Amino acid sequence: MSIxxxxxxxxxxxxxxxxxxxxxxxxxxxxxxxxxxxxxxxxLAIKGPAHARQLGIGMVFQHFSLFESLTVAENIALSxxxxxxxxxxxxxxxxxxISQQYGMELDPDRHIYSLSVGEQQRVxxxxxxxxxxxxxxxxxxxxxxxxxxxxxxxxxxxLLASQGCSIxxxxxxxxxxxxxxxxxxxxxxxxxxxTCEPKNxxxxxxxxxxxxxxxxxxxxxxxAQGKAIVLQVERLNxxxxxxxxxxxxxxSFEVRAGEIFGIAGVAGNGQAELLKLLTGxxxxxxxxxxxxxxxxxxxxxxxxxxxxxxxxxxxxxxxxAVPGMTLAENNLLTGYTKGxxxxxxxxxxxxxxxxDEILQSCKVKSSGSQAQARSLSGGNxxxxxxxxxxxxxxxxxxxxxxxxxVDIGAANLIRDELIALRDAGKAILVISEDIDELYxxxxxxxxxxxxHLSPVGNTDDISINLLGQWMTGEFNAIEAVTELADSHA
Amino acid sequence: MDIDLVQNILYAxxxxxxxxxxxxxxxxVCEKSGVLNLGQEGMMLIGAVIGFMVAVSTGSLGLGILAxxxxxxxxxxxxxxxxxxxxxxxxxTGLALTIFGTGLSAFMGTGYxxxxxxxxxxxxxxxxxxxxxxxxxxFAQDLLVYLSVVIFxxxxxxxxxxxYGLVIRAVGENPEAAHAVGLPVLKTRYLxxxxxxxxxxxxxxxxxxxxxxLWSEGMTSGxxxxxxxLVVFASWKAERIILGAYLxxxxxILHLIMQGSGYDLSPNILSMLPYVATIAVLIIxxxxxxxxxxxxxxxxxxxxxxxx
Numbered sequence: 001m002s003i004x005x006x007x008x009x010x011x012x013x014x015x016x017x018x019x020x021x022x023x024x025x026x027x028x029x030x031x032x033x034x035x036x037x038x039x040x041x042x043x044l045a046i047k048g049p050a051h052a053r054q055l056g057i058g059m060v061f062q063h064f065s066l067f068e069s070l071t072v073a074e075n076i077a078l079s080x081x082x083x084x085x086x087x088x089x090x091x092x093x094x095x096x097x098i099s100q101q102y103g104m105e106l107d108p109d110r111h112i113y114s115l116s117v118g119e120q121q122r123v124x125x126x127x128x129x130x131x132x133x134x135x136x137x138x139x140x141x142x143x144x145x146x147x148x149x150x151x152x153x154x155x156x157x158x159l160l161a162s163q164g165c166s167i168x169x170x171x172x173x174x175x176x177x178x179x180x181x182x183x184x185x186x187x188x189x190x191x192x193x194x195t196c197e198p199k200n201x202x203x204x205x206x207x208x209x210x211x212x213x214x215x216x217x218x219x220x221x222x223x224a225q226g227k228a229i230v231l232q233v234e235r236l237n238x239x240x241x242x243x244x245x246x247x248x249x250x251x252s253f254e255v256r257a258g259e260i261f262g263i264a265g266v267a268g269n270g271q272a273e274l275l276k277l278l279t280g281x282x283x284x285x286x287x288x289x290x291x292x293x294x295x296x297x298x299x300x301x302x303x304x305x306x307x308x309x310x311x312x313x314x315x316x317x318x319x320x321a322v323p324g325m326t327l328a329e330n331n332l333l334t335g336y337t338k339g340x341x342x343x344x345x346x347x348x349x350x351x352x353x354x355x356d357e358i359l360q361s362c363k364v365k366s367s368g369s370q371a372q373a374r375s376l377s378g379g380n381x382x383x384x385x386x387x388x389x390x391x392x393x394x395x396x397x398x399x400x401x402x403x404x405x406v407d408i409g410a411a412n413l414i415r416d417e418l419i420a421l422r423d424a425g426k427a428i429l430v431i432s433e434d435i436d437e438l439y440x441x442x443x444x445x446x447x448x449x450x451x452h453l454s455p456v457g458n459t460d461d462i463s464i465n466l467l468g469q470w471m472t473g474e475f476n477a478i479e480a481v482t483e484l485a486d487s488h489a
Numbered sequence: 490m491d492i493d494l495v496q497n498i499l500y501a502x503x504x505x506x507x508x509x510x511x512x513x514x515x516x517x518v519c520e521k522s523g524v525l526n527l528g529q530e531g532m533m534l535i536g537a538v539i540g541f542m543v544a545v546s547t548g549s550l551g552l553g554i555l556a557x558x559x560x561x562x563x564x565x566x567x568x569x570x571x572x573x574x575x576x577x578x579x580x581x582t583g584l585a586l587t588i589f590g591t592g593l594s595a596f597m598g599t600g601y602x603x604x605x606x607x608x609x610x611x612x613x614x615x616x617x618x619x620x621x622x623x624x625x626x627x628f629a630q631d632l633l634v635y636l637s638v639v640i641f642x643x644x645x646x647x648x649x650x651x652x653y654g655l656v657i658r659a660v661g662e663n664p665e666a667a668h669a670v671g672l673p674v675l676k677t678r679y680l681x682x683x684x685x686x687x688x689x690x691x692x693x694x695x696x697x698x699x700x701x702x703l704w705s706e707g708m709t710s711g712x713x714x715x716x717x718x719l720v721v722f723a724s725w726k727a728e729r730i731i732l733g734a735y736l737x738x739x740x741x742i743l744h745l746i747m748q749g750s751g752y753d754l755s756p757n758i759l760s761m762l763p764y765v766a767t768i769a770v771l772i773i774x775x776x777x778x779x780x781x782x783x784x785x786x787x788x789x790x791x792x793x794x795x796x797x
Contacts, residue, residue, distance in 0.1 A: 050671070065666045067659050069784065074655050079670050088650075 001185045008167045010177040012210055013187035019170045023137050027059040028052040058128030059137040064120050066112045073108035076127050098129050102156050118149030137168045142176055154180050174203050175472045186210055207468035221419050223443050226256025230396050230427035236288040238273055246270040248451040260428045262442030264435060265471055270451035271431045275400050279311045280304045310394035312385055314401050316378060320385045323374035328355045330373050331388055362387035363413060379410035386414050390421050397421060400431045415441055449473035492622060499626035506738025507637050508692040512716040513730045514644055515688025520720055522681035523661035525790040527583025528568055529689050530713030531590020536561040536693025538594040541704040545604055554694045561690020562683045564590060569682040573675060576792040601704045608702030633695050644727045657681060661786030664793040674793055715764060722771030724784040733771050740766040
């Protein structure tokens with residue numbers, strides 16, 4: 001791939017497609033095994049981020065490296081070389097000059113913690129601009145921004161490009177790429193699968209290059225028809241309080257016994273918040289969540305578990321399992337209500353036997369129930385966690401990214417286990433980014449985007465293209481579904 | 490109340506508060522870099538006994554003070570080596586340092602109990618010391634009091650104007666990010682710890698050479714602990730620390746005044762007063778929780794393991 005000066009070039013791809021790795025190579029954080037980088041007609045080996053900055057390459061990372069208790073000017077001062085350390089007042093003037101030049105309002109004397117995420121991002125951009133860059137790399141800059149902030153960012157980027165600065169824009173949001181970028185390179189599983197001019201290419205075609213083609217959805221399980229409603233969510237709203245949280249708006253859906261309900265969506269569109277509200281990590285006071293006809297209200301996670309709701313969160317180490325504890329102890333963490341303890345007394349024999357059963361039934365490769373959780377590979381640990389939750393025979397299982405970063409064998413086993421649980425008449429909610437997986441397992445599907453939920457349809461009635469549109473927030477593509485549903489009826 | 494009494498109260502408050510000011514400022518710099526050193530009491534005692542011993546045996550107060558600073562810094566270096574290089578737990582190591590310092594100073598000082606020394610004399614600044622009310626409190630003190638104020642001003646400057654102050658704060662907030670930006674995390678922390686130790690040693694010397702020129706076991710009477718509380722309640726702000734220190738100084742002479750004016754209160758309650766009063770006032774000052782949260786060095790007490 002190549003990029004001209006003054007060009008806004010998009011790097012598109014799913015999570016884990018290798019976008020960030022490629023950019024980190026260009027910025028010198030990671031060294032490539034083979035291949036060459038040609039910068040301004042010279043072949044170069046970029047030695048490190050400092051070298052890249054000298055060459056005029058700047059990068060804004062997805063997670064900012066700012067010191068929260070320092071002011072804007074102080075943060076920028078720290079990243080400048082020591083020799084030409086300017087006085088803070090001089091620097092403030094420079095910051096104001098640059099920020100006005102590009103229409104970014106920025107007060108150099110404010111503390112980082114008092115800034116919104118969009119403003120923090122501006123600080124990072126200004127930090128790059130102060131170093132006279134000719135290539136700016138932005139790693140998913142919009143994933144943490146509100147729509148208005150995104151518009152502002154785009155204005156700034158267009159202005160920068162018109163002045164000859166090249167921009168590499170990493171994203172998985174098609175609509176944004178179409179609005180902003182001149183060219184796009186599409187990555188999938190570490191390979192370039194295509195290039196295009198986003199403005200003259202349909203969303204469907206780009207989506208096809210990004211995700212697997214339809215033929216990949218070959219191995220399929222028989223679909224099931226849901227029965228009684230187990231979980232009902234009615235007009236759930238959530239105001240984000242933390243800096244990176246996404247607000248949820250009017251989320252309504254229901255999950256029935258004996259079905260797998262899937263929520264597709266690109267990470268950071270409110271899935272994490274929804275999951276926490278359902279499990280009780282965040283408490284929603286509006287009584288929007290109804291489980292088996294009862295309002296969950298303010299019940300804490302432990303109480304929800306006791307009532308038969310099991311959860312498999314996204315992060316394995318730290319949220320699903322405690323790294324430094326043995327598997328037996330980790331089993332006890334969520335299983336303590338299910339006969340593993342007797343009036344507060346632990347029966348270690350039962351716990352170990354029960355853990356060994358899980359290890360066997362889920363084919364977990366480990367040195368036994370006394371192995372530390374952190375010693376297991378990601379896939380094996382995930383198998384153990386899924387097995388642990390399933391062994392409790394929950395009435396509702398909520399899993400987030402159940403096969404994320406898991407090899408194919410383990411993923412198939414996990415899916416088999418989930419299907420078996422479904423066939424046993426339990427309700428399952430799967431939140432995932434992996435579209436193939438959702439098509440493979442789910443009986444009904446919908447997508448989440450910016451905290452809004454798309455319409456819901458039977459999986460077989462939703463084409464990949466339609467789902468792709470839903471994932472980018474184009475919900476009015478609903479007609480297609482109803483038509484399809486009608487034709488089925 | 491006559492002017493003379495007020496003048497004397499102010500004078501004594503400043504003198505009384507100075508050792509606390511010295512330790513607390515040192516600990517503040519240390520904590521700003523993200524290192525929590527609970528060994529203040531121990532380092533003060535080591536400074537006090539070494540300072541007194543050197544001063545008595547050489548007859549030079551200056552040498553005694555210098556030796557006390559070095560002794561404090563040396564014991565802090567031990568703490569730094571354990572916590573920063575060997576990555577031991579900062580809380581446990583600090584407590585151990587206090588216990589070690591208490592024992593060592595008592596052991597070393599046995600031969601010096603009862604010896605006397607002509608202490609540090611006030612340096613009167615002509616004309617200025619005659620200013621009514623505050624003249625004596627501000628301009629008729631000894632050199633160490635003046636020095637403590639100079640250090641206070643330097644620290645204010647350090648954290649508001651200089652790059653070094655920024656580096657210390659950055660290291661204390663997020664050592665990983667600081668390392669990524671290219672700041673020397675370990676060096677900064679070592680220097681901050683050594684500074685804290687030197688200040689504790691100096692505070693000890695002030696007690697044994699200037700304030701009450703003698704050595705007695707445990708003569709710091711918990712000032713190191715109060716300093717630790719002072720730093721937190723002052724939200725790591727030097728100007729609040731100086732206020733708190735002089736307030737403590739005032740409260741600790743209050744019982745003398747009250748006895749003098751005939752109030753009959755249990756001496757136990759009166760001796761509690763400085764501690765209670767200082768903490769109470771500072772709690773009220775740091776009521777605004779959100780501010781304290783952002784002022785506290787985020788990585789305080791956490792070991793930083795540099796990535797290769």
